[in-house]
Amino acid sequence: MKTIGKLAKELDINVETVRFYERKGIIVQPPRPDNGYRIYDKTHINQLKFILKAKALGFTLDEIASLMSMSGNCADVESMGLHKLELIREKIADLQRLEQVIQDMTNSCKANQDPNSCPIINSLN
Amino acid sequence: MKTIGKLAKELDINVETVRFYERKGIIVQPPRPDNGYRIYDKTHINQLKFILKAKALGFTLDEIASLMSMSGNCADVESMGLHKLELIREKIADLQRLEQVIQDMTNSCKANQDPNSCPIINSLN
DNA sequence: GTTGACTCCGTACCCATATACGGAGTTTAA
DNA sequence: TTAAACTCCGTATATGGGTACGGAGTCAAC
The missing domain is CATH 1.20.5 (Single alpha-helices involved in coiled-coils or other helix-helix interfaces)
Structure with missing residues (x-):
């Protein structure tokens, strides 16, 4: 359970980038309690790690979105x-x-x- | 002696692209008589052909500008x-x-x- | 309980390389 | 002579993948 800053630091990416991915619909919306702060758990971290690896393989963000929506259909x-x-x-x-x-x-x-x-x-x- | 449209057609590029290169300072300003129309001659055509070939070789526009300013220093x-x-x-x-x-x-x-x-x-x- | 760090949001800006638009003026061809 | 085609200019838009900004709200540590 991390706020966006901790998450970004752990993955060594920019806070704005995480929000950007969310706006693009590439990552799922994290829950947001009363204060509106995004709360991330292991699932989101894994999802972001997936994105970073796929990006390193040369997939575009759109392609990555497709990959993730294929839900494992080989x-x-x-x-x-x-x-x-x-x-x-x-x-x-x-x-x-x-x-x-x-x-x-x-x-x-x-x-x-x-x-x-x-x-x-x-x-x- | 061609206007920009003829030039663009001959080189199969867009009129806007020629103006864009001019704005970027990559090609020299053509003379412009009273009506303000740009008048191009063989020199400009060669210059643009140079740009197109260099571009095809993967040089960026900035690099091409450098190349052209090197005035042949091998x-x-x-x-x-x-x-x-x-x-x-x-x-x-x-x-x-x-x-x-x-x-x-x-x-x-x-x-x-x-x-x-x-x-x-x-x-x- | 205050101060500094953090988060929110919307929006603007960045890179490179163009392409498109709109209104006004000019040239050309029938 | 008039309509079509061309040119002018400044500005906006596009792409992909972010980054930056500013003001307001919130949280945590001392």
């Missing part, structure tokens, strides 16, 4: 994971192409003799 | 390219780690027998 979750995997692989391929291009460009810089004429700039012109 | 440009390369490689490594994690997770989904208990969800809890 096929749905797997499908979402596979979709994410596909996007990640595309992104990797994009970046690898980009890596090659920039690598080539900087190599041609190294080979260049004239410091005031840059092959990179030239190739972009 | 060492500076190379240094910026190498820095970008480093970031790209880090990003790739991140994504590959992520790929592995999600791959493992979806595999454990496939192996799972109970449709209402998902190993992904469980591992996040």
Whole structure:
């Protein structure tokens, strides 16, 4: 049973962030006694830990909301994971192409003799 | 000698985007005769093409502004390219780690027998 | 019992990169 | 000559994921 400040400190996130997640409907509303203060228990903490881990895996907040609403239906979750995997692989391929291009460009810089004429700039012109 | 609409059409970008780049100081101000209309020539077109190509390489607008102000000093440009390369490689490594994690997770989904208990969800809890 | 820390709320602001809107003035084509 | 198309400007909106602010109420410690 913690107030929002304790919760935020324990999870090392901002108080405003917790309220933000609540507004977005990503976490369930905590009970609020007469004084209006939000009271969190283990359930909320676990829910927030879930969010933080999923976020670290690259899921967006909307996706995380979906994940949490799937209530453990494995096929749905797997499908979402596979979709994410596909996007990640595309992104990797994009970046690898980009890596090659920039690598080539900087190599041609190294080979260049004239410091005031840059092959990179030239190739972009 | 083109007005902004022709220019935008030729480069397949939005008129507002051209004005936006001008406001950001990324492209030079075109001359503007009595009617106030911007008049672009080949120089501006080349400048915008440069921007579009650099953007496609993943440079931010601020970085592009720097690139353009380096006036071809090769060492500076190379240094910026190498820095970008480093970031790209880090990003790739991140994504590959992520790929592995999600791959493992979806595999454990496939192996799972109970449709209402998902190993992904469980591992996040 | 007072002071400082905490919480409440609504709202505004931040980043980057644009895109959209509305009203007024200008040019162009039929 | 007139209507459509274009341009001007300033401002607002969008995205995603938060962060900050300010005034008011509440709680806890000394």
